Amino acid sequence: MTRNWDSIARAYVEYDTAVMETFGEMPANDNVPVAHQQARTTTAEERLLDGLSEDVRKGKLTPNNARFIADLSIPIIQEGRENFNAMMDSVGFMGGLTNDQLKAALAYGGPVNHGDPAFATRTTEWIQTFLGGQFWPMEPRAEDVHIEDIAHALSMECRYNGHCIRFYSVAEHSVHLAEYLYALGLPASTCLWALLHDAPEAYIRDIARPVKPYLVGYSEAEARLMSVIAERFGLPAEMPAIVKEVDSRIIGDERVNMAPCVAEWEDTGHALGIKIECWKPDEAKRRFLNFYRVLSGMSEGRAA
Secondary structure (H helix, E strand, O other): OOOOHHHHHHHHHOOOOOHHHHHOOOOOOOOOOHHHHHHHHHHOHHHHHHHHHHHHHOOOOOHHHHHHHHHHHHHHHHOOOOOHHHHHHHHOHHHHOOHHHHHHHHHOOOHHHHOOHHHOOOOOOOEEOOOOOEEOOOOOOHHHOOHHHHHHHHHOOEHHHHOOOOOOEHHHHHHHHHHHHHHOOOOHHHHHHHHHOOOOHHHHOOOOOOOHHHOOOHHHHHHHHHHHHHHHOOOOOOOOHHHHHHHHHOHHHHHHHOOOOOOOOOOOOOOOOOOOOOOOHHHHHHHHHHHHHHHHOOOHHHHO
């Protein structure tokens, strides 16, 4: 059984939820009576496509995610998995996917990776950035990422959900980490990773760690944003282990700007010995941008 995926793409973008208009007519199978064909496609394949269309219309899925899920699921149906309908009845149309398939579908990068011009239009909501541009947090692209937007937004965002004695920005936190690694002689790419490790917060803000596991899709959106930011600035896809380590250890330095706690914190490792200065936003932004320029202009020998 074949599908016209170009028609599907156009219909998704237009939020067309009529099954025959959205997915095109299905070619007849000469080996199956027409009545049986209709019953089979209505109870499995078309139910899947209906569910995908509805979730796209409601904004629960992007067209790209829906396309990817359909690509994975339709072969399962065509193979005749007997319990597919039962799974859809009990857990919804995505019940036919394995955890790995569902994770891949939700992390799918969309038209930049797929190369399908029919998906050029983004359908999720956008935000205005500091520079006056548009940014789609749920459908990010590298060309929309600008260092001044990141620097400005992070300079205005306070660490620890604002529960500090004095305002202490994410931008200052990031500069301290990058300068610490720079002083150790680490490669420019590692230092730049440290400077930008919280850059997704410029577009989706930070969420308190105890809350993140309960926000379905947040971690995936954060990872997708970080991947696009890494692409934009030519960084390795994976965060260097040393960046993750110092990001934890600096908490020991930052707690001097917080009241004594009534309970013990988890162990975050030995403090780095960094002095927290609580820069004002304009100072934090200026120093963030200045150090970005330093790292971007470093010699090839240090940048290796």
